[in-house]
Amino acid sequence: MATTALASRAERTAPRPSRLAGSLVGSEILKIAAAVRALATDGRDICNLTVGDFSPSEFRIPDELERGIVEALRRGETNYPPSDGVLPLRQAVRSLYERELGFAPEVASVIVTAGSRPGIYATYCALVDEGDRVVYPTPSWNNNHYVHLVSGVPVPVACDASERFMPTRALLEPVVRGARLLALCSPQNPTGTAFTADALRGICELVVEENERRGGDERPLYLMYDQVYWTLTFGDTEHVHPIGVCPEVAPYVIYVDGISKALAATGVRVGWIVAPPDLAGPLSGLLGHVGAWAPKAEQGAVAAFIADAAAMRAYREGMVRGVRERLDLLFEGIESMRADGLPVEAIAPEGAIYLSVRVALGGTVAPDGTRLDTDEAVRGYLLRAAGVAVVPFQAFGVSHDTGWFRLSVGAVSPEQIGRMLPRLRDALATA
Numbered sequence: 001m002a003t004t005a006l007a008s009r010a011e012r013t014a015p016r017p018s019r020l021a022g023s024l025v026g027s028e029i030l031k032i033a034a035a036v037r038a039l040a041t042d043g044r045d046i047c048n049l050t051v052g053d054f055s056p057s058e059f060r061i062p063d064e065l066e067r068g069i070v071e072a073l074r075r076g077e078t079n080y081p082p083s084d085g086v087l088p089l090r091q092a093v094r095s096l097y098e099r100e101l102g103f104a105p106e107v108a109s110v111i112v113t114a115g116s117r118p119g120i121y122a123t124y125c126a127l128v129d130e131g132d133r134v135v136y137p138t139p140s141w142n143n144n145h146y147v148h149l150v151s152g153v154p155v156p157v158a159c160d161a162s163e164r165f166m167p168t169r170a171l172l173e174p175v176v177r178g179a180r181l182l183a184l185c186s187p188q189n190p191t192g193t194a195f196t197a198d199a200l201r202g203i204c205e206l207v208v209e210e211n212e213r214r215g216g217d218e219r220p221l222y223l224m225y226d227q228v229y230w231t232l233t234f235g236d237t238e239h240v241h242p243i244g245v246c247p248e249v250a251p252y253v254i255y256v257d258g259i260s261k262a263l264a265a266t267g268v269r270v271g272w273i274v275a276p277p278d279l280a281g282p283l284s285g286l287l288g289h290v291g292a293w294a295p296k297a298e299q300g301a302v303a304a305f306i307a308d309a310a311a312m313r314a315y316r317e318g319m320v321r322g323v324r325e326r327l328d329l330l331f332e333g334i335e336s337m338r339a340d341g342l343p344v345e346a347i348a349p350e351g352a353i354y355l356s357v358r359v360a361l362g363g364t365v366a367p368d369g370t371r372l373d374t375d376e377a378v379r380g381y382l383l384r385a386a387g388v389a390v391v392p393f394q395a396f397g398v399s400h401d402t403g404w405f406r407l408s409v410g411a412v413s414p415e416q417i418g419r420m421l422p423r424l425r426d427a428l429a430t431a
Helices: 002-011 019-023 028-041 063-074 087-100 117-127 143-149 197-214 247-252 277-290 296-306 309-339 375-386 414-430
Strands: 110-113 133-138 153-158 181-185 222-226 253-258 271-274 344-346 354-359 404-408
Touching (some): 063 296, 087 110, 087 296, 110 117, 117 181, 117 222, 117 271, 143 153, 197 222, 247 253, 296 309, 309 344, 309 354, 309 414, 375 404, 375 414
Parallel strands (some): 133 153, 133 181, 222 253
Antiparallel strands (some): 110 271, 253 271, 344 354
């Protein structure tokens, strides 16, 4: 009887997961990671430039933060925190923004999250109804997936190398009318480029103008500004943010931020949203039901660390120095190959932990006979021939082959990069 029942269930063809769960597209980066692991298991020297993370052997969290977490755990701070975050951390975020970014949000507008992702998801859930239009640039990280999760209508805006893959007012102006959300990030994942003050000001003025046009008859257009990489900028690049360049946009901006990238603390899981006061309650309510709060011990330790301006400055200087050393090695190596006539180019790094690199091998044939007619084929060839793992821009919402790839340096050493570059040169020369 039991065997018959099991067979009957096995024969059913109706899908078991929900339509939403069944329609999700898996991460392209995770698929690439499996191929990287397979080669590494075989003993290959792989320079893994795929992960948007930090290896603790290369970049550790601050000592003060580590001690603070351990001490808080020893004090027994292991119970539920307040759903919107412990008050010292929310106050510390306010002080950090006043000190570093020139504006002081209300403490009630600061909502602590378990890393930055729940803040992004909550923003989508709080603002976007089924059928609402969401505008975002491509390439960009995960916006296409978040739009899908809330049954919104994606409005991707293709950006190219001529604008360093950053959107402009001219590109956005034709598509924001009637949209509910504009999702931006700076410094940007995957491109490692950042807004200038003038470019961001133009976009923020567009948001203000669109909301003035709507009056009270339409729901507002909001701007979600992901600035999780804002402490990692290089050279003459300075981080800019919406309220800093256009104070009038303040009622329409939700900031998403956290320590994951600033403090090499992706696994510590402390992030936050800074929202307009009237949205803080709904956002906090959503996150409270999900239970997406950061652990209490970590929250207290982060509050103490970011309140210490000298400690923050010292750690930031070391992080920027280490990240820039790796990005510069890659960029200078690529530029040297380009100068020698090899089919490769890069955009000078401006921020975050990423370098945008174009490998123009489309249509050539690899020594093993593989036709390199897609970015995926090129990616596989570079992994096999040069032991370098990279991510094509299709993983970030780009719909067609462009030859552009993201290279991420948080999990590799300068020595690994140095060993890889000659292999890359040889692979490009023989393709």
